[in-house]
Amino acid sequence: MTNIILLGPPGAGKGTQAARLVEKRDMIQLSTGDMLRAARTSGTEMGKLVAGVMDRGELVTDEIVIGLIREKLEGEEKGGFIFDGFPRTLAQADALEALMAEMGKTLDCAIELKVNDEVLVDRIVGRARDAAAAGQPVRADDNEESLKIRLMEYYKKTSPLLGYYYAKGKLQAVDGLAEMDAVENSIAALLDA
Secondary structure (H helix, E strand, O other), X not given: OOOEEEEOOOOOOHHHHHHHHHHHHOOEEEEHHHHHHHHHOOOOHHHXXXXXXXXXXXXXXXXXXXHHHHHHHOOOOOOOEEEEOXXXXXXXXXXXHHHHHHOOOOOOEEEEEEOOHHHHHHHHHHHHHHHHHOOOOOOOOOOHHHHHHHHHHHHHHHOHHHXXXXXXXXXXXXXXXXXXHHHHHHHHHHHHO
């Protein structure tokens, strides 16, 4: 069983690679966005708490997110866990580490999908253009202006995690701009080492 974090800016391919790890290694993807949406409609006590916060238009606290992660970590483990979109801040990283230690679990590595921002912006804008041309839905934030705002937020809040996990000897990096299969193979090589 392997527990990992996927790090990288918006559009780097974290969700794509997480889905491949779920399929090929029977890992469980813990995407905070998905967990919040599922909790909101679950009817559980935690779900009612999440729904109330979201209905008031407030941000869900780190404590609530950690509570949702705790619920998932207490369930079936399969091939391990992939943290996708969490942690985003140093405080969340500390909270996750404390939770995992309390539960007798460890984080095996944090994998950074390294990208060039200009190429990434071109990739996302192109993806949106291609989807629109094919008559497929386009994410509202798949445009240059929104992506640059999201990148700034990533660099302000999330990129400090690279140093955090490097100092703990957990950080590994792969070329996030390579072809999807090549990125998948690079991640597999890290996990199999």
